[in-house]
Amino acid sequence: MKYVPLILANLFRKPVRTILTIGSFGVALFLFGLLAIVRGSFNQGLDVAGADRLVIINKVSLIQPLPLSYRDRLLQIPGVKQVTFANWFGGVYQDERNFFAQMAIDTPTYLQMFTEFKVPPDQWKAFEADREGCLVGADLAKRFGWKIGDRIPIKGTIFPGAWEFNVRGIYTGARRQDDTTQFWFHWKYLDERRTYSKGMVGWYTIRVNNPDDAVKVAKAIDTTFANSPWETKTDTEKAFATGFVKQMGNIQFLIMSIGGVVFFTLLLVTGNTMAIAVRERVRELAVLKAIGFSDVFVMLLVLFESVIVALAGAGLGLGAAKLLTLAGDPTHGMLPFFFLPAGALTAGVALAIVVGLASGIIPALSASRLRVVDALRRV
Amino acid sequence: MVRVDGNGNGDSLVRVRGLDKKYQRGSEEIHVLQGLNLDVDAGEFVAFMGPSGSGKSTLLNLLGGIDLPTAGTITVANDEITHLSGSKLTEWRARHVGFVFQMYNLIPVLTAFQNVELPLLLTKLSKAERRKHVETAMALVELSDRMYHYPRQLSGGQEQRVGIARAIVADPTFLLCDEPTGDLDRKSADEVLSLLETLSRQHGKTILMVTHDPLAAERAHCILHLDKGVLTEGKKAGAAQ
Ligand SMILES: Nc1ncnc2c1ncn2[C@@H]1O[C@H](COP(=O)(O)OP(=O)(O)OP(=O)(O)O)[C@@H](O)[C@H]1O
Ligand SMILES: [Mg+2]
Numbered sequence: 001m002k003y004v005p006l007i008l009a010n011l012f013r014k015p016v017r018t019i020l021t022i023g024s025f026g027v028a029l030f031l032f033g034l035l036a037i038v039r040g041s042f043n044q045g046l047d048v049a050g051a052d053r054l055v056i057i058n059k060v061s062l063i064q065p066l067p068l069s070y071r072d073r074l075l076q077i078p079g080v081k082q083v084t085f086a087n088w089f090g091g092v093y094q095d096e097r098n099f100f101a102q103m104a105i106d107t108p109t110y111l112q113m114f115t116e117f118k119v120p121p122d123q124w125k126a127f128e129a130d131r132e133g134c135l136v137g138a139d140l141a142k143r144f145g146w147k148i149g150d151r152i153p154i155k156g157t158i159f160p161g162a163w164e165f166n167v168r169g170i171y172t173g174a175r176r177q178d179d180t181t182q183f184w185f186h187w188k189y190l191d192e193r194r195t196y197s198k199g200m201v202g203w204y205t206i207r208v209n210n211p212d213d214a215v216k217v218a219k220a221i222d223t224t225f226a227n228s229p230w231e232t233k234t235d236t237e238k239a240f241a242t243g244f245v246k247q248m249g250n251i252q253f254l255i256m257s258i259g260g261v262v263f264f265t266l267l268l269v270t271g272n273t274m275a276i277a278v279r280e281r282v283r284e285l286a287v288l289k290a291i292g293f294s295d296v297f298v299m300l301l302v303l304f305e306s307v308i309v310a311l312a313g314a315g316l317g318l319g320a321a322k323l324l325t326l327a328g329d330p331t332h333g334m335l336p337f338f339f340l341p342a343g344a345l346t347a348g349v350a351l352a353i354v355v356g357l358a359s360g361i362i363p364a365l366s367a368s369r370l371r372v373v374d375a376l377r378r379v
Numbered sequence: 380m381v382r383v384d385g386n387g388n389g390d391s392l393v394r395v396r397g398l399d400k401k402y403q404r405g406s407e408e409i410h411v412l413q414g415l416n417l418d419v420d421a422g423e424f425v426a427f428m429g430p431s432g433s434g435k436s437t438l439l440n441l442l443g444g445i446d447l448p449t450a451g452t453i454t455v456a457n458d459e460i461t462h463l464s465g466s467k468l469t470e471w472r473a474r475h476v477g478f479v480f481q482m483y484n485l486i487p488v489l490t491a492f493q494n495v496e497l498p499l500l501l502t503k504l505s506k507a508e509r510r511k512h513v514e515t516a517m518a519l520v521e522l523s524d525r526m527y528h529y530p531r532q533l534s535g536g537q538e539q540r541v542g543i544a545r546a547i548v549a550d551p552t553f554l555l556c557d558e559p560t561g562d563l564d565r566k567s568a569d570e571v572l573s574l575l576e577t578l579s580r581q582h583g584k585t586i587l588m589v590t591h592d593p594l595a596a597e598r599a600h601c602i603l604h605l606d607k608g609v610l611t612e613g614k615k616a617g618a619a620q
Contacts, residue, residue: 002509009488013487288497291497292474292476292501293473293501294469372440373446
């Protein structure tokens, strides 16, 4: 504790330099925070996935439909406990920029499958009773300021026409990572109104009796529908989400590369700054040693200094990133999950400490090896 | 008593025997100290004089344990320091040596108080005790009213007095002053010298001082000349005996 003034005083030696160095850390850690948010958003599906759920899509591609008749056949396959299905709607609300997921769901079974979503019973009843009813996620409702009873016009793109829905309920997620930016309405209504693709569904989700059998059941399903006009591809929900993330792989790689380059640059910049900071006060460090401060003490003095700078910068940068998430998603819903996970904060602080230590270690070692007489002789 | 013939009686505070220091500069070998002997009793105030480059600073650095001799021994208060390892030597310095430098060498980002407190940080003294010691030292150098000034807010003479306060605050075995007045005007130099004299006379401090200034040397009890690697007694040394 008694050494604190000594460490702090050195930070105020060149305030501008200290501030700039802290700023470098701040900017880098802010960027780290942003990358963590975006990356988390891409990976979110992985956290959400239920271990006992399988997703069945058309073998050709996700956008090819499957017939409704598969529902009953799926239920007959051993190991299958529940079945539900949904359809992508892909309409536009007011403006194309207002993107959010709209899904026509099989009303009777959907929430039995996705138990993580909660709807108050009275709202659910109202939804069931209204052919044009819809359920919206809490975040989505907040984003557009929708209230129960509002009428929402949506321009169909895949299924052309002017569609209108009544908000009958607002669903919430049991966990933080549950996606509450979706818009659900009755698949039945979709099927009645659309002019083509009738009796077809986008994808099925089933629950297996035992997650350990997931692979076996998936194989059985795909075998059952092999050689039919609509062959299937069945995967665990997790694998399905991973597939999605893999498509984002290039973006992830880009993110990691940018992050890597930024931190490497940060290391060089702060390392250089620390080296200068030590070089210009070799004399003082030598005096400390002459007075009786040990080599180790002098080394720690320099290291502490760079770590404190790193931590101050990390605090600013991560704090700013956190504030940004609290202020809300600037992409207006493109990223369904917009928060800075605690893990990322810890990782950011750890990263800052590592960079702080790494940038300080060489100057610190040279300070500790400094010979008093040599340093004092230099004027 | 101060002797340079190596025949000290054994209870002197500082005992140097056969001290050798060579520097290698390229292919050239500089033999700065050549089998130097020295005995200094506690409470002495010794001035070292000699031409530039004669090795005065080298000798002082060796005595202060911030440099190592090529050969020979230095014993201070019955501790032979020439055998101590790096970290032991550092600890020894903290307990026994007070350095006063020509360039003052105060830490510019610390106040006078904090500068003087530095050596005490290495002790087990409490904060309150440290404060008391610092205040005493600052009073001794007559700078009680400059406690919270930064070095740049002080005159050269005042800076050097802070430097002296820092050197004495932990009550070291001896003070080593390398041209303490070398950078000061006559008046400030006289103040600093009077201060050293007081420390010697009234507080019984042992002081070894290198100086080019004959007037400064006059203040010491004894003047030694360093030339060609060995010490010889100056005129005052005889008077002291
Ligand atoms: N690290 C070193 N490497 C090589 N030579 C050195 C080194 N340090 C000192 N010397 C040489 O040793 C000799 C004595 O130097 P020292 O500094 O002790 O002299 P000095 O008597 O204090 O001189 P001055 O009065 O100018 O301060 C000089 O010739 C100097 O060049
Ligand atoms: Mg010198």
